[in-house]
């Protein structure tokens with residue numbers, strides 16, 4: 161599980177790499193530059209709903225691992241489904 165700052169541990173990175181191998185990321189080139197060199201982002205990120213968190217403090221968040229292409233194109237993968245982050249609310 162990522163640290164309190166959201167940074168992936170070596171164990172997390174191994175799980176992401178296993179996911180990338182399972183789903184053959186090398187067969188899924190970047191739609192912009194055609195590179196198959198995906199870099200794992202260091203931190204879990206949290207896209208959230210559009211609702212105002214001050215008015216609705218229990219809005220769901222969606223922990224994601226990001227995979228970066230050399231051109232900057234970014235893919236988000238659900239960190240809960242990879243098994244590195246718990247499902248929780250803020």
Ligand SMILES: [Zn+2]
Pocket residue numbers: 190191192193194195229230231232233
């Ligand atoms: Zn690219």
